[in-house]
Amino acid sequence: MLSDIVIIAQYFWISEASARMKSVSSSFRSSIQLTMKLFFSIALVVTIAGFIQAQTPSPSPLPYSAQTLTDLVRLQEAALQSDYALRQTRYLTNNIGPRLSGSAQAARAVEYVAEEMRREGFEVRLQKLMVPVWVRGAESGEVVEFPGMAPGTTQKIVLTALGGSISTPASGLVGEVVVVEDYEELSRLGREKVAGKIVLFNKRFDRQLASSGFGLAAYGQAVQYRFGGAMAAAPLGAIGVLVRSAGGSQNRLAHTGSMGYADGVPKIPAAAVSSEDADLLEHLVSEGKTRVKIVLTSRTLPDAPSHNVIADLIGSERPDEVVVVGGHLDSWDLGTGALDDAAGIAVSMQVLELVKRLGLRPKRTIRFVAFMNEENGGAGGRAYFDEVKGKLETQFAAIESDLGASRPLGVLFAGKSEALRFIEPLSRILSRQGASMLQLQAGGVGADIGPLTQAGVPSLAPYFNQQTYFNYHHTAADTFDKVDRKELAELGSLVAVLAYGLANVEGPLPR
Amino acid sequence: MLSDIVIIAQYFWISEASARMKSVSSSFRSSIQLTMKLFFSIALVVTIAGFIQAQTPSPSPLPYSAQTLTDLVRLQEAALQSDYALRQTRYLTNNIGPRLSGSAQAARAVEYVAEEMRREGFEVRLQKLMVPVWVRGAESGEVVEFPGMAPGTTQKIVLTALGGSISTPASGLVGEVVVVEDYEELSRLGREKVAGKIVLFNKRFDRQLASSGFGLAAYGQAVQYRFGGAMAAAPLGAIGVLVRSAGGSQNRLAHTGSMGYADGVPKIPAAAVSSEDADLLEHLVSEGKTRVKIVLTSRTLPDAPSHNVIADLIGSERPDEVVVVGGHLDSWDLGTGALDDAAGIAVSMQVLELVKRLGLRPKRTIRFVAFMNEENGGAGGRAYFDEVKGKLETQFAAIESDLGASRPLGVLFAGKSEALRFIEPLSRILSRQGASMLQLQAGGVGADIGPLTQAGVPSLAPYFNQQTYFNYHHTAADTFDKVDRKELAELGSLVAVLAYGLANVEGPLPR
Numbered sequence A, B: 001m002l003s004d005i006v007i008i009a010q011y012f013w014i015s016e017a018s019a020r021m022k023s024v025s026s027s028f029r030s031s032i033q034l035t036m037k038l039f040f041s042i043a044l045v046v047t048i049a050g051f052i053q054a055q056t057p058s059p060s061p062l063p064y065s066a067q068t069l070t071d072l073v074r075l076q077e078a079a080l081q082s083d084y085a086l087r088q089t090r091y092l093t094n095n096i097g098p099r100l101s102g103s104a105q106a107a108r109a110v111e112y113v114a115e116e117m118r119r120e121g122f123e124v125r126l127q128k129l130m131v132p133v134w135v136r137g138a139e140s141g142e143v144v145e146f147p148g149m150a151p152g153t154t155q156k157i158v159l160t161a162l163g164g165s166i167s168t169p170a171s172g173l174v175g176e177v178v179v180v181e182d183y184e185e186l187s188r189l190g191r192e193k194v195a196g197k198i199v200l201f202n203k204r205f206d207r208q209l210a211s212s213g214f215g216l217a218a219y220g221q222a223v224q225y226r227f228g229g230a231m232a233a234a235p236l237g238a239i240g241v242l243v244r245s246a247g248g249s250q251n252r253l254a255h256t257g258s259m260g261y262a263d264g265v266p267k268i269p270a271a272a273v274s275s276e277d278a279d280l281l282e283h284l285v286s287e288g289k290t291r292v293k294i295v296l297t298s299r300t301l302p303d304a305p306s307h308n309v310i311a312d313l314i315g316s317e318r319p320d321e322v323v324v325v326g327g328h329l330d331s332w333d334l335g336t337g338a339l340d341d342a343a344g345i346a347v348s349m350q351v352l353e354l355v356k357r358l359g360l361r362p363k364r365t366i367r368f369v370a371f372m373n374e375e376n377g378g379a380g381g382r383a384y385f386d387e388v389k390g391k392l393e394t395q396f397a398a399i400e401s402d403l404g405a406s407r408p409l410g411v412l413f414a415g416k417s418e419a420l421r422f423i424e425p426l427s428r429i430l431s432r433q434g435a436s437m438l439q440l441q442a443g444g445v446g447a448d449i450g451p452l453t454q455a456g457v458p459s460l461a462p463y464f465n466q467q468t469y470f471n472y473h474h475t476a477a478d479t480f481d482k483v484d485r486k487e488l489a490e491l492g493s494l495v496a497v498l499a500y501g502l503a504n505v506e507g508p509l510p511r
Helices: A002-025 A031-055 A066-081 A085-097 A104-119 A183-194 A207-211 A214-234 A275-287 A338-357 A381-396 A416-430 A450-454 A483-505 B003-027 B030-053 B066-081 B084-095 B104-119 B182-196 B207-211 B217-234 B274-289 B339-356 B377-394 B415-429 B450-454 B485-504
Strands: A124-134 A139-145 A155-157 A158-160 A174-181 A197-203 A240-242 A270-273 A289-296 A299-313 A318-328 A364-371 A395-400 A407-414 A437-440 A459-464 B123-135 B139-145 B156-157 B159-161 B173-180 B198-201 B240-244 B270-272 B289-294 B299-313 B320-330 B362-372 B396-399 B408-414 B439-441 B459-464
Touching: A066 A275, A066 A338, A066 A416, A066 A483, A085 A338, A085 A483, A085 B207, A085 B274, A104 A338, A104 A364, A139 A158, A139 A275, A139 A459, A139 B485, A155 A275, A174 A183, A174 A240, A174 A275, A183 A197, A183 A299, A197 A214, A197 A275, A197 A338, A207 A214, A207 A270, A214 A270, A214 A381, A214 A483, A214 B362, A240 A289, A270 A275, A270 A289, A275 B084, A289 B156, A299 A338, A318 A338, A318 A381, A318 B104, A338 A364, A338 A483, A364 A483, A381 A395, A381 A450, A407 A416, A407 A483, A416 A437, A416 A483, A416 B003, A437 B066, A437 B156, A459 A483, A459 B362, B030 B485, B066 B339, B066 B415, B066 B485, B084 B104, B084 B339, B084 B485, B104 B299, B104 B339, B104 B362, B123 B377, B139 B159, B139 B270, B139 B274, B156 B217, B156 B274, B173 B240, B173 B274, B182 B198, B198 B450, B207 B217, B217 B270, B240 B274, B240 B289, B270 B274, B274 B450, B299 B339, B299 B377, B320 B339, B320 B377, B320 B485, B339 B450, B339 B485, B362 B377, B377 B450, B396 B450, B396 B485, B408 B415, B408 B485, B415 B439, B415 B485, B459 B485
Parallel strands: A174 A197, A197 A240, A240 A270, A318 A364, A318 A395, A395 A459, A407 A437, B173 B198, B198 B240, B240 B270, B320 B362, B320 B396, B396 B459, B408 B439
Antiparallel strands: A124 A299, A139 A155, A139 A289, A158 A270, A174 A289, A299 A364, A407 A459, B123 B299, B139 B156, B139 B289, B159 B270, B173 B289, B299 B362, B408 B459
16 A cells, blocks of 8 residues: 555656756756745645655554655755755865875865864764875886887886785886786686786776666676785785776776785785776787886885764754764875765765754754775774664664765665665655665675674665766776766755655664 | 769668668678678679769769779778778787887887888888987976865876976976966966966867867867967966866876977976866865976987888879878877877778788879878978979879777868869768768868878868767877777778779879
8 A cells, every 4th residue: 555655656756856857957046936946845745745644554654754854855955956065075175185094185184074064063073093004105017028019118007006005126026917817717827827927817897887887786896806816816926916907997097996915825016907008918918928017115004093073963852863974084095086985975064064054953863974994994984883883773874975976866775675665755755856766785885884784774875877986986087077066966965865864764763 | 963963872872881881890791691792882883883974974074983983892891891900000009009209119110010011012111201309208296285285295186298398307396376268368467477387278178069079179279278388378487387188088187299389488398287187276276376396307309310101002004193191100108199190000001901902903003101200290291291392293192090090970171172073982982881971171181291282282081080089189098999990990991992092083183
């Protein structure tokens, strides 16, 4: 019964949504129009809420009050008009810059976000934690021997050290290249063909899969070699590892990212090469002996103190129950971390700013968390979890936005399927902006809130259009211009609707 | 009368073209199918040629014999199947690499192309000339003062020296940035606001114009600041120039290219910044004082000897009349010059290879010219012109391919409009592959053949799809993978049809 009503309501909302999105995207509408539309929206919500409540049998009372639904639509409208998140994204990227854990910029970002949230009047605290400090240094690559090479020439290869990699000797690491597609091929070659060489893991990022909408799946296939390549090649005697970039760029960009070493396995330098340079090496190696010279001067310094930034908008009825909304404040160092993840931070800050500006009071506390060190360690997510793990009942739900700022299509949910009916009314509101998808996700939906998710805290994330994100991910091109004003506004709206909705939902979520 | 017949024939060809293109693109068709299709093509050409000849009044005899039309279709079919040009493009880019004038790679490229053409049995000679030798060296940029800057931090900016730029002091050039949109704004600011500063010319490359098909027009608007920026800013006391990249990349790539100095005007260092970094600087400068540090270690060495490579396929009836077909062998040094212009060289080499392989004998000589130094001087084009300028009647026509390897849509023609009727039958053949456009172009159609064009030699070039070329132009991402096998085959076919057609056209072209 409910499901039928839901479907009817959903159709109603969706057709309404497409008409309304046009008006939302126009930046020249008059305030009179705005008022009328807002009135219409509220009337509509009240009508539908009443209809659903009247028709719903008692075992499943509607999880949102009419007032909450009204407030959610107001919040959505305001978020779609706001440029607060855009301004914060711009400041974090342009005025602060790359924010790798342990860097002066990361420290400045902590300070800045805390200041901003205090200025808005929220209770802010810095949660101290220790982060790894890895510094890139200089890096370069060239092919120094290859079939057809003119005397006295080399060919440059575009590479970038993987996060955590040791340095090469100062004079560079020189070695013959052996190319493998995957771990199986590496095993087949064995120590005899690998020892003393530099292994290129040449697993292609599946651009077609990504452009079909499944960028994350494409990334998942490719990224294992970035993280595990050095651990797999070193036991066979490899002296270094190159990894074809785990990303979709066709613009001579190397995609960095974290890599791992294992106890008892020799540490060897590891770098990502651009897809173009992987193609080049593959071609040259197929024709004959090919040697490269790699210079990486990366260093790992002692762990250093850093912080999560936590700001609370205290709930009016259940202040001890917390809906976490956040992203990660650190970023890789090549670009300015606009998509990854200044945008996630900015829209999360905006939730609190907007709710307060509209004079709304959530029943539960909405907690903004700017996690530190997502990219190369996850210390922030762990530290937050360690603090709350003894009182997990206080963690009502968690939302993380960490997959860019392209158009949000809906919501990913990690938790009990029984909890979906609490999210569905929010999805119906989101369908007004074309973000109607609601997908139950096995596993997690965000790295920082991962420990919470694993411990049973209902977890949510935007479901993004993933077609272009991995073209820029972890590259020098992850910069402010990649954030589209309208798409960011839609993301801000989605995150606000989720956070405020969950902070006001009736009854506990099944967990 | 003729025009009506031409139109009828054109429709016939065009509808035939779409059906045939499908078969051409299939790589699995049997040789029996191939033979049948070839027979059909020849029969069709003979029929149409006969039809047109029978109907054409005597003042305008058909400029191609039935045999030539038959041969042209054979040539087209073979070119669309050939991977010769692809292999040559790969060798020039992957096995030789960047080929900046005066470099060891450029010398190797001269040697390689000459060897290849000799091996095919053509008369090859190297035309000696002197080229400028400019060496890039190291280059880096950073913002060292900007609003919001955390103590001890800087922001990297991606830049690349413009070709010909002097170096900065070894310790770097540090200066406040002033941003202008164009020369007018520079003039308005005047010496008072410019002296002692680094000027950023922030003219945006019009991506919308480019993606609408007019990349060259977009480039033309933006490139004037690259070439002339330093000359315009130095007289006002500027100490350096940054130029927003004259290209469409949104991937943090700086587009290099040549720049100029003027006698009597101080030489100041000049570099291109990526569009992202131009945006960053514009934003920071709008908020307050912003200083950058630029390091360029580029050097200009004494001019050095280099060569055009010239290979002739001698004509059977008028060996002294020459149809030039070529591109430029040098390239910028950031990428491997695949689109600019290994592809143009490769398809031009292929014309001779194909004509010979098919056992065809053109009436006039088809001359392949690999021009040297198109990118930063034009010495090759001038040297060739100097050699032939006393006997220009021997230069029957000239074809240059130097705008990439994206899909050719037709032909650009620079010359007398009366000559168009000699090209139209070739366009009809090209319409079979979807390259039916024929556009009369004021001015030139290629830099190297520019002096010939100006002297009245009928000049032709492929009319390319220009939507993506300027995303890669003069960047590190101009690499082999950007060349699409099918599109290159279509380009090879177009150039072959033009060259062989003109080498066999009846009567002189109006000039």
